[in-house]
Every structure is written in C-alpha cells, then in structure tokens.
Amino acid sequence: MExxxxxxxxxxxxxxxxxxVAAMSGLQVIMNDIKEEFVERGLRNIAAILAKNVEKGKMASETRDAVLGRIKPSTxxxxxxAADFLVEAATENxxxxxxxxxxxDSICRPEVIxxxxxxxxxIGRIGAQTKRPDKVIGMHFMNPVPVMKLVEVIRGLATSEETFKTTWELSLKFGKTPALANDYPGFIANRILMPMINEAVYCLYHGVGTREDIDTVMRLGMNHPMGPLALAxxxxxxxxxxIMETLYKGFSDSKYRPCPLLRKYVEAGWLGKKNGRGFYQY
Ligand SMILES: NC(=O)c1ccc[n+]([C@@H]2O[C@H](COP(=O)([O-])OP(=O)(O)OC[C@H]3O[C@@H](n4cnc5c(N)ncnc54)[C@H](O)[C@@H]3O)[C@@H](O)[C@H]2O)c1
Known part of the structure; x- marks a missing residue:
C-alpha cells in the first residue's frame, strides 16, 4: 500500500x-499529542532545528516552509x-x-500498519491489544532522529511479511539504515545499551567515580562519542x-535490576536534558 x-x-x-524526518521525505504528517501545548512545543522544536539548517546553508528557506507546512498538529x-501508516511514540509506559x-485499532482503517x-x-504484547497483530511492528528510531542513521525494525511473532517489507522500505525512504531484531524485551539496541548505562549509574552510586570520570573513561577509553551518564x-x-523495568520483568533475571539511584532521580523529577536536570544540569 502506498x-x-x-x-x-x-x-x-x-x-x-x-x-x-517523515515530512522531509515528502509525506503529509499528522502529529498528535494529548495537549495543544505539547504539540506546539513539538512544532517549535522542529522549526528551531530546521531554522539552524537554513542558517548553515544546508536547507533552502522554501524547503523549510514546505516541510513545516506538511505537518498537521492534532490533539x-x-x-x-486519515493516516496510511502510523508510528506511536508516546511515553514508554x-x-x-x-x-x-x-x-x-478502532480508529484506523483495517489495512493500516x-x-x-x-x-x-x-511487540507481540502490543499487537495482542489489537485485532490486527499481523499489522503491528516495531519501528525503533534513535535519538536525535534526524541525525541517527539506524531504524531497528522489530518483527513480532504475528507480524506479516507484507508489514515487515512496507516498514523496511519506509525506513529506507527516510534515508535510514534498517536492522532487523526479533521480539524480546529491549530488542538488540537497548538489550545491550541500557544495562551498560545502568552499570554506569551503579558506578556513581557506589562511588567508584564521579559523573565526569565515569563519562571520561567511556569517551576516551572506549571511544564512545558521549559518556553513558550524559547519554542517559x-x-x-x-x-x-x-526500559530497565521491562528487561527485569521480561527476563525475570536480577542482572537487569534498575539502580536505586536511577529510580531516586526519576522520583525527584530529574529526568535529564528534557527538563533541565539529570546527572548534569542544563
Ligand atoms: N528518548 C530516547 O532516546 C528514545 C529513543 C528511542 C525510542 N524512544 C521511545 O520513544 C517513545 C517516546 O519517548 P520520548 O523520549 O519522545 O518521550 P517524551 O517524554 O519526550 O515524549 C512523549 C510524549 O508522548 C505524549 N503522550 C503521552 N501519552 C499520550 C497519548 N495517550 N496520546 C498522545 N501522546 C501521548 C506525551 O505528552 C509526550 O509529549 C518511548 O516509547 C521511548 O521509549 C526514546
């Protein structure tokens, strides 16, 4: 389906x-959130990123206007x-x-992925909520989406070949490189990344190192572009x-237990860069 x-x-x-990214590839986009202020904040963020591209000469101002014009806000x-394909990117809950x-499932046409x-x-657990589990799939973009090349495509047990092919092709249309993962908690990316981040938080919790030293070791010693605490x-x-809770629950394995310090920060409302304070202050 087109x-x-x-x-x-x-x-x-x-x-x-x-x-x-979808609007830049020429698609009409409907961007939905629960409150107008959240949709407006989303649009402002996109406009700011595109404005920087124009300033740097990477994008014509007419292209920017056309891209923004293709994004329709919705609450x-x-x-x-009206959508032909849907990506859900709401809170991880x-x-x-x-x-x-x-x-x-009741709003979208039956053929819509x-x-x-x-x-x-x-993905299987999500698909089981619908009457179309064959049309449910993981399309896992990386952060920041316009910069990162990977899309992890996750096939659930019931995901059809046609759904898989359409999602794979759409990832390519967005200029991304897809990689296929089978359906287990955390898939590939977060099965590997998140326990490493959690261990970095344990290092801070146990006083093995300061946040700066932990991040410096991983940046300069392992050649990571940013330290695990800054990445968190x-x-x-x-x-x-x-994500750690999902791994812990999904595998019933104590090696995935979230660090108490991570929980403490979240409970205090220190959520990271998005609200100004996490392991670092912004
Ligand atoms: N942050 C990352 O680095 C990253 C990377 C890959 C995937 N993800 C996944 O992407 C998803 C979103 O993460 P994020 O970092 O953008 O979170 P975020 O907190 O920045 O945004 C989540 C948005 O979802 C909205 N929302 C909540 N309930 C909703 C509903 N019922 N209907 C419509 N909108 C609703 C919230 O209002 C909020 O604006 C999560 O599943 C997360 O695990 C995040």
Whole structure:
C-alpha cells in the first residue's frame, strides 16, 4: 500500500524527530499529542532545528516552509483516521501504549500498519491489544532522529511479511539504515545499551567515580562519542528506568535490576536534558 499520510502519536523528542524526518521525505504528517501545548512545543522544536539548517546553508528557506507546512498538529486521536501508516511514540509506559493501540485499532482503517517506537516493550504484547497483530511492528528510531542513521525494525511473532517489507522500505525512504531484531524485551539496541548505562549509574552510586570520570573513561577509553551518564540524560532518565523495568520483568533475571539511584532521580523529577536536570544540569 502506498503511504501518503503518516501519523505520529506523541510530539516529544522522538515523535517530533520522526514527524520531521517523515515530512522531509515528502509525506503529509499528522502529529498528535494529548495537549495543544505539547504539540506546539513539538512544532517549535522542529522549526528551531530546521531554522539552524537554513542558517548553515544546508536547507533552502522554501524547503523549510514546505516541510513545516506538511505537518498537521492534532490533539484528537480521531484525526488519525486519515493516516496510511502510523508510528506511536508516546511515553514508554505499557498502560498508555496498550490503550492507544486499542483505540487506534478502532480508529484506523483495517489495512493500516500500526508501528511502535517503543524502546523495550515486546511487540507481540502490543499487537495482542489489537485485532490486527499481523499489522503491528516495531519501528525503533534513535535519538536525535534526524541525525541517527539506524531504524531497528522489530518483527513480532504475528507480524506479516507484507508489514515487515512496507516498514523496511519506509525506513529506507527516510534515508535510514534498517536492522532487523526479533521480539524480546529491549530488542538488540537497548538489550545491550541500557544495562551498560545502568552499570554506569551503579558506578556513581557506589562511588567508584564521579559523573565526569565515569563519562571520561567511556569517551576516551572506549571511544564512545558521549559518556553513558550524559547519554542517559539525553535519552531521559524516566525512559531509561522504564526500559530497565521491562528487561527485569521480561527476563525475570536480577542482572537487569534498575539502580536505586536511577529510580531516586526519576522520583525527584530529574529526568535529564528534557527538563533541565539529570546527572548534569542544563
Ligand atoms: N528518548 C530516547 O532516546 C528514545 C529513543 C528511542 C525510542 N524512544 C521511545 O520513544 C517513545 C517516546 O519517548 P520520548 O523520549 O519522545 O518521550 P517524551 O517524554 O519526550 O515524549 C512523549 C510524549 O508522548 C505524549 N503522550 C503521552 N501519552 C499520550 C497519548 N495517550 N496520546 C498522545 N501522546 C501521548 C506525551 O505528552 C509526550 O509529549 C518511548 O516509547 C521511548 O521509549 C526514546
């Protein structure tokens, strides 16, 4: 099926990035969030990124205007009835996502693929909320979406070959490189990345090193472009905690237990870069 109108649920850091990339590839985009102020913040973020591209001479101002013109803001889930393909990028919380998929299943046409940008929740569990599990798939973009080349495509047990092919081709259309992962908690990316970040938080918790020393060791010793604590701040500490909880619950293995210090920061509302304070202050 040809995808002309692309629906995005959630206008946060990921949803905004996905909407931008889809609009830049020429698709009409509907970007939905629960409140107008969240959709407006998402649009402002996209406009600021595009303005920088124009300033640097990487994009013509007419192109910027056309890209922005293709993104339609929405606060009513019913608007998604017009979408030919959907990516859900709402908060990493099972209750929220399960309800969204039940609602979207009744709103969207039966042939529409419902994908999720979830970092860790098994696609099979999400698909089981709908009457179309063959059309449910993981389309896991990386942060920041316009910059990062990877899309991890996650096939659930019930995902059809046609759904897989359409999602793979769409990733290529967005200028990304897809990689296939099978459906286990955390898939490939966060199965490997998040325990490393969690261990870095344990190092801080146990006083093995300061935040700066922990990040310096990983940057200069392992050649990572940024340290794990700075990366946790970029991802969002609430998202990191939610992913660790999913790994811990999904595998019933204590090696995935979230560090108490990570939980303490999230409980204090220190969520990282997105709200000004995490392991570092912004
Ligand atoms: N942050 C990352 O680095 C990263 C990377 C890859 C994937 N993800 C995944 O992407 C998803 C979104 O993460 P984020 O970092 O953008 O979070 P975020 O907190 O920046 O944004 C989440 C947005 O979802 C909205 N939302 C919540 N419930 C909703 C609903 N019922 N309907 C519509 N919108 C709703 C919130 O209002 C918020 O604007 C999560 O599943 C996360 O695991 C995050």
């Amino acid at each position: 995808v002309k109108t692309f629906g995005v649920i959630g206008a946060g850091q990921m949803g905004g990035g996905i909407a931008q 009513a889930l019913g608007d998604l009835a 099972e209750t929220i996502k399960f309800k969204l998929f039940r609602d979207l 419902l994908s999720s940008n979830t970092s860790s929740i098994p 701040d970029l991802i969002g500490l609430d998202t990191c905690l939610a």
